[in-house]
């Protein structure tokens with residue numbers, strides 16, 4: 001294989017990025033442990049995981065700021081490890097906007113082009129205005145960063161990252177310093193920009209909602225490794241382990257034992273003695289006798305009408321109810337385990353803490369995961 005010519009990276013389409021068995025240790029501690037990933041050209045991929053799981057190190061390796069100890073990094077199937085960061089034609093956006101305070105918006109955005117290219121003045125102006133238009137900041141050219149809100153400053157740093165028309169944009173918690181309302185707005189705008197440009201976006205976040213709403217694919221990271229890589233629906237609806245299940249959204253995870261498994265489905269017994277049967281389907285199957293965790297998402301549970309008693313309900317006691325405006329969050333004790341679910345104020349009627357309740361569950365949407373992962 002030959003090394004890629006940096007000029008190859010200047011075409012318009014998004015870059016495909018591949019990590020093959022990449023590892024990196026800092027002073028003997030593994031920050032990245034044998035990671036392999038295939039990021040499709042033009043896709044929007046989030047790296048999601050708790051603090052210290054290796055997200056930023058992965059991003060910095062793709063940017064070229066961190067050199068892997070082992071493994072290979074490829075752009076469009078060509079090794080890139082020896083190409084220095086400034087020749088990779090990558091845009092970068094950080095949580096701290098990293099703007100030059102003494103430069104106007106125009107000069108901040110023009111900076112990377114002035115450093116890297118010899119564009120004519122009118123071409124440069126055109127490119128800067130185009131980038132500012134993309135982030136909805138036309139007319140702000142002469143302002144200084146201190147004259148802008150946090151959200152506007154982050155837009156400037158996005159324009160600066162995009163002005164060189166990179167095939168790959170790396171973002172490290174770009175919305176982390178902004179309040180929720182602004183974050184919600186900018187999430188939509190970043191998605192729109194991605195759709196317009198067709199570049200590959202790699203986005204680091206520890207906010208699971210952000211990862212699920214924005215991405216084509218999510219890399220869930222844990223302890224320097226990839227816990228799961230899949231579409232937002234796959235990682236949410238078919239988590240491969242209890243870590244992914246509980247990191248993404250709310251998960252009721254109940255210890256259970258498989259007591260029967262055949263072509264019809266799998267029957268599990270919970271610690272309170274209740275037996276539940278999950279129909280066979282595409283989900284993982286376990287042999288009878290296996291210890292498992294039963295995954296029931298709150299949205300697949302509902303209060304059952306009083307008096308109903310069948311295999312699709314669980315008996316419990318209302319332990320807590322919290323008012324959220326449009327709904328109540330309910331905590332229900334079922335033996336030594338608890339369930340969390342949502343109910344509308346209408347369903348609550350005159351329920352009170354301590355009352356016996358029945359919870360209906362959707363067998364078709366429940367999942368089984370290996371215990372102890």
Ligand SMILES: Nc1ncnc2c1ncn2[C@@H]1O[C@H](COP(=O)(O)OP(=O)(O)OP(=O)(O)O)[C@@H](O)[C@H]1O
Nearest residue numbers: 026030031049050051052053054055056057058206
């Ligand atoms: N330059 C460095 N020197 C020493 N250790 C480092 C360095 N950079 C990262 N690490 C360590 O590598 C591990 C992974 O860090 P990394 O910053 O990639 O995690 P992260 O998932 O991005 O976390 P956060 O969400 O807190 O930014 C951590 O244990 C961290 O302390």
